[in-house]
Amino acid sequence: MDAQDIAKLCEALSLKDREGPVMTLREGLRDDGERRLTMRLAGRIKSNRLVNMEAFINLIPKIWRLKYGVDIEVIDGNTFSFTFKDAADHYRVLQGGPLSFDKALLVLEEPTGRGEVRDIMFNRVAFWVQIHNVPLLCMTSEIDRFLRSMIGDVKEVDDNGNGDCVGKYIRVRVVVNVDLPLRRILRVDVLGDGNESSMLLRY
Missing domain, CATH: 3.30.70 (Alpha-Beta Plaits)
Incomplete structure (x- = not known):
């Protein structure tokens, strides 16, 4: 079999064949992921312009006055992930009133299921x-x-x-x-x- 034949065989392979079989996540890993998901919120600032991310990340924990803090990660544009270190802080923020930043509403949602942020509408x-x-x-x-x-x-x-x-x-x-x-x-x-x-x- 020459190089040309091998190239044709590779082209015939589907993307799934190249990437291997679907792997199932072990139950223990899934349980740990679900536990961590309960300490997370996803948020989006409802604005057509990009906010100052550094100012947002520095200011929000001070506004929330958290006892144990929060890790904030930029997901995409004005969309953020908040990982809380304490369940009481998480609950208090979720129950608090609507928050605005730079004259725009911050919408917070609890991720569910797989926790895929792209599936969240951020409209409630x-x-x-x-x-x-x-x-x-x-x-x-x-x-x-x-x-x-x-x-x-x-x-x-x-x-x-x-x-x-x-x-x-x-x-x-x-x-x-x-x-x-x-x-x-x-x-x-x-x-x-x-x-x-x-x-x-x-x-």
Whole structure:
């Protein structure tokens, strides 16, 4: 067999043949990877221009005031990976309010499955929202859940633990799609009599 025949055989090989068989990750390695994944967040700054990465990496840990720190890695452009050293720090950052950097929103997501950042949409953010001008009939946590479902995914309601919402407004925490315009008003026919109540939203 001459060099020309060997070259033809190599061309006939598929890319999969050249790269070898699929290997399965050992269970112990997978468990360790899953454990580490629970300490990670992926984040993207929603801006059309590239942010100052060095300033971002130096400033964010100071803003978060972490007890044990975080390792920040640039994934691509304005996309970052955050690896926390403490579960309480990770939880506190995830539960904290939306953060902006250089006048742009920072969207944080928990990686799942394989943890492939390219599959994350970075369009869901949890906001505390005040619902104003709420009729007294609607000042219960159950009706509040209905109102919140009109804004986004229900997370939490500030009802003093007793199921009733008291005060001038209902305060709720919802996850909204930030790629869409934020809703500013809820229009509800409370009594089903055709009369509309307009409730104002403040994020």
